Amino acid sequence: MVNVQTLRTRFPYGLAAPCVLLMVIAAINLSSAARSGQPHLHWIHLGRFVAACFVTGSVVFVPPSLLRRLAVVAYVLGIGLLLAVLVVGVTVKGSQRWVHVGFTRLQPSELAKLTTLLVVVGTCASDPTRGGYTLQRLFLPFALSRPLACGGAAVFFVAYKGLLWPFSVWKALAGLGGLLVLTTWGVECGRRLVIRGWRWHEQVALADLVGLPATLVFVQPDLGTTVLLAAPAASVVLFRGVRLRSICLAALLVLVGGFTAWHTLLQDYQKKRVEALLHPTSDLTGSGYHGAQSLIAVGSGRWWGKGLGEGTQTQLAFLPENQTDFVLALWAEEWGFVGTTVVLALFFWLILAMLRISQQARNRFGRLLAFGAGALVFWHVAVNVGMVLGLLPVVGVALPFLSYGGTSLLLHTAAAALCVHVAVWRKV
C-alpha cells in the first residue's frame, strides 16, 4: 500500500521538475500564440494540466496488479472509441480524428497510444519467454487468419462508407460480406481462446495487439499517430528483448514492405509531404509550405530570439498550426537558440529521469512500464522536433506538454504519472 509517507519519500522530484518547467514554458509560449488567436489559451492549457494531474495522479494509488487488469479494459475501450471515430467522427482537414464525448471533443487515437502501450507492456511483462522474442512469437498466432480478417474489415469499412452516399446494391452486398468474414474471424478467435484457456497473452500475437489500433488510426487517415502508436510499443518489445536474427529478418521485411507501401498505401498528401522534405524548395506554396515556414520561423530566431509576442511568423499567421504541431517553431522564433536549447535540455532531463525510474523499478512490469512511458515521450519529441527542424516529413505529431491540445496533454501527463507510479511502487 501507498501512504503519504512513502509517497513523500519516493516521489520522483527529478521527473516532476522538468514537467513543471515545461508547463511554465508552454504557458508563456501559448500566451504569445494567444495574441493572434483566441485569448486565455495559456490559462486553459494550465487548467487542463492541473485537471490531468489529478485524473492521472490517482493511478499512483492503484496497485500494479490491478493496473495490469485495468489496462486490458482500457485497451478494449480504446479500440471501441477508435471504431466510433470511424463511424461518427468529426472530419477536420480531411481526416476523421475526433469524436464528441459529452461536453468536449476527444481524440481517441492519442488515448489509444497509451492503452496500446499499457497492454503491450502487460503482455511482455507476463510472458515467460526467455532469451528474446522470435518473429514467430511476435507474429504467428492467427497468422493465417489475419489477412482474411484485415480484408474483411477493409471491405466492410469501404462498404460502410459507401452505404451512406451514394447508395448501391453492390456496396451493400460487399459490406455484408465483409461483416460475415469479420464475424467468422471473431468466432474462431473466441473458440481458440476457450479451448486453450484464457491465457490470452500467450495466444494473441503482439503484432496484432499493436496492429489493430494502428490500422484503425491509419485509415482515419493519420500517418503520424500510427507511427507514434507503434514506435513506443516496438521500443518496449525491443527492450524486452528480440533475437538478433529476428531483428535482421524484420528489417528486411520492413524494407520490402516500405517499398510496396509507398506505391500502394500512402495517401497523396502524405507522399507530397515526404517529397517536400526531400526537395524542400520545390513547392513552397503547396505541400512544402508548412515545412518552409517552420524553418524560416526557427532560423530567424537566431541567438536570443525576437522576443515574446514579436515573432512575425506567428503573429502574422505565416506559420500554420503554431499552437499545436509547430509550437516549437514559435518558441524558437521568439526565444532563439538559447531558449530552444533549454527546452531540448528539459526534455532530455525528463526522459533520462524516466529511464532512471525504469532502472530502479521493482519488477519487470515496472521496468517495462517506465521505459515505455519514456519511449512514448522520446518518440514524440524526436518526431516533432525533427519535423519542426525540417529533418523529418511533416506529420501531425504534437510536442509533449508544449502543444495545445487536451488529449495530447492528458497522454503525456499520464505517461509521467505512470512513471511516478513505478517510482512509488518500487522495492524499498
Add this chain to the structure above:
Amino acid sequence: MRIQIARWVLLLTFAVLWLRLFTLQLVRGQTYLQRSENNFIQEQWIPHARGRVTDANGEPLVDNRPSYDVYVTFALLPDTSHLLRRLLAPLKWDAPRLRRTMTRIQAAVDARQDVLVPIDTLISPVRCRALQARALAQGVRGWLQQWHGDGSCDITVAALRFPTRERVWRQLQRILGLEDEPMEQLVARANKRANGLGRFKPVLFLADVDFDAYARIQGAVSLGALSGVSVVTAHKRRYLHGDLAAHVLGFVNEVSLDQLRRSPHVYRVGHKVGRGGIERSYEEDLRGQDGIERFVVDARGRRLGEDWQRTLLGRERFVRSATSGLDVQLAIDARLQRAVQQAFTEKAGAAVALDPGTGYVLALASFPSYNPNHVVGRGNTRRLQALRADPLKPWINRAIGSHYPPGSAFKPVTALAGLREGVVTTQRRRWCPGQFRLSRTTWRCVRRHGHGWVDFYEALRASCDVYFYHLGHELGLDPLARMARELSFGKPTGIDLFGESGGNVPTTAYYRKRLGYDAPGFVVNSAIGQGDVTVTTLQLATAYAALVNGGTVYRPRLVRAVSRDGRVVRHYPPSPQSRLDVSAEDSRAVHRGISHVLDKGGSAYGLRWRADLPELVRWLRQSNVRIGGKTGTAQVKRLTLKTGHETVADVPYKHRDHGWFVGFAPADRPEIVVAVLVEHGGWGSVSAAPIACKIIRAWHEGRNAVSVEKPKNSHLRSRDAINRVSTTTKRTKMDSCFRRNDRVGKTTSELSANADSAERHALLLSFLRKQESTVEEEKATGTQSP
C-alpha cells in the same frame, strides 16, 4: 545494459537535433531572418508621372492627366456559399442540402431572372427568430421572410438582389456601360490574373474609366456595395493637340515582355514605354522612377494596422518617393507646325522646316497623320484597325522614314559638285536642244523644245535637264556621290528620332555590285535626281540648309533642352557636323542659282499666277520676303510619249510623279528652309510649291508677330540665346555668330565672306564648348545648394 543503450540512443538523437538547431539558427540565421522579412514586408509601387513635352516657346504638347483604373480583389468579393451557410446555420442542415439550395440560387442568378428561390417553408418559430436575427446582423439584401400567424415562417431569397459575385459584376457592368461580351472577357482576364495568392491582391480590371464611372463606383464603394472593387488614380499620357506633330511626338504603349526581360529593374508590368518619335528616343529622360512604399502584411496578404507598420518598419516605410520624368523642350514651333499641317491639303507626303543656322527642326510633319490619343487603349480598337488598314500607311513617318527620288531638287548638288570639280563655270553656257543623246539613248528635257542657250544660273532657275545631263556626264558618278554624301545624302542625318532611312546615293561601286557593270548613262540619270538616287525629305532640307548657310552641315535636332521643374538639366546645342569642302564662291553661286525660282523664268514662276490661290498670290506679290528654292518632279514610272500627254488625273495614283519643293526665305539670307514632298502629287511647282510658300508665309507672319509683341517667356530666351531675334541687347562678337541679323550683315560683305564663315565656324564651336561647360557648372552648383 539495455538502459545504457537506450541512454546512448537518447543522447545521440538529441545531439543530432541540437546540431540541426545550431545550423538553422546560428549558421543560417541571417538568411532565414531575411526570408521572414520577405514574408511580411510587401512593397507597393507609387506610380510616377512621365515627363512633359513642350514646344520651343514653352507651349505644352504632351502632358499627363489622371486616369482612373478599376481594380478587383477576388478574396473580398462576396462569397455566396459562405454567407448562406452562416445565415442558415440555425436550421442545422447537412452539407448536401445546403449545396442543393446553393445550386438553385446560382441557377437563378445565372439565368439573370429576379426570381424568388424558396429556401424552406414552415420553419418553427424559434428558428425563425434566430434566422431573422442573423439576417439583420449581416444586413443582407434580398432575404425575405414571410411570417405566418403562429410565428412560423417561410424564407425566400430574391436571387438577383442577394449578394453574389454575379451581382457585383452586374452592377459594375451597368456603371461602366459595357456590353455582355466584353464584360465576360474582362471578368475572365481578371480571373486569370488572380490565380493562387493573387486572390488577395487587387488585380487590374479595367484601366482608364471616365470620371463619371469613377464617381459612381466610389459612391457605391463608400455605401458598402461593390465589395472587392476599388478605383486607383494613375497617370495617363495626353497629347494636347491631337494629331499635331504626331510623328514627332510618337506615342506610348504598354511595355512588352521582351523589354521587361531585358531591363527588369527599369520596367514593371503595366509601365508605359515610348513607341515612336520623341517618346521613344528620349524614353530615358521622359521616364521617371516609381516610388516604393512598404507595408506589413499577414499571411493572407491583408495589410495590417498602423501600429504594426510602425513597430516592424519604423523609418524604412517609404523607401523611395516617385520621381517624375524630365520635361523635354522641342525646337518645334507649335504655331508653325500647325500651319504646316493646315497648309498640307494633299493626300500623302511630308514637310520639314529647318533653321539653316542651327539645324533645329522648326516643324516636321508626315501625312496622312493620326491622333496619338487614339492609337492605344480601350475603345480605340476600331480606329486602330482603320489606321492599320489605311493603304496610305499613316504610321510611317515619311519625313524621315521613306526615301524617294528627289528629281530636279537634286540639281543644286550636281551643280555644286560640278563647280567644285571645275567641270563647269558660272559663265560657260550650253545649248539645250530639248534632248541629250548618249550613244543610242536619248534623254529629254523638261521643256520639249529646249531652252536654247543656258548658263549656270539659268539652268538652275529654269531647271534645264539637258544642262545637267551634260554636267553629270562630264562629272562622273563618284564625284557627284562624294558631294552628295558630304551634303548628308546616302546616310542618316542623325536626327534624334528612330527609324530614319538613309536613302541611296549610287556610286560606280554600287552599280558594279548590283548589276555587275557600270554604264556612262547612270550618272546622267543621277545628275537630275533620278535613277537610283533616293533621299528623305529631311535629308533634302538638311542639304539645302548647308547650301544656303555658307557650307555648314548641321545635324538636325528636335530637342533643345531637357529640364526638371523649369531648371535645365541638359542642353542640346546645335551640332555642326562638317563643313563642305567647297569654296565660298562656288557655294554662293549655287545659292544665287536657286534663289530665283519664283521669279520670272523660274520653274515655280507660275505660282504667282495661280488663280485658285488668291490669298497666297497676293501675299507673294505684296510681301517683301523673297523666297528661293527649287522644284522637283520625280518620275515614278516612265511615261511614254503618248501617256505623257495625258492629264495627271488619268494616270493611276501609284504611278504619278512625286512633287518636291525645297524653299528658303529670305532668299539672300535664309532663316528657314522648308522641304515639302507631295507623294504622287504631279508637278512639284504645282503641288508642293504652294504648300511650302504657305508655310513660309506662316513663319513670316509668326516672326513679325513675335518681334512686334514683347517676348512672352523671357526665361526661355535668357536660357538659350541661340537664334533669337532681339535688337535691344548689346551686340557682342559672340552674339554675332548666332544672331541672324548680324550674320546676314556680314555675309552681305561678300569679299570677306569665306574668311568670315571659317571664323564663324570656329567661334561657334568655342561658344558651344563654353556653353556646355556653363551648363555643367550650373548643374554642379545646383546640386550643392539645392
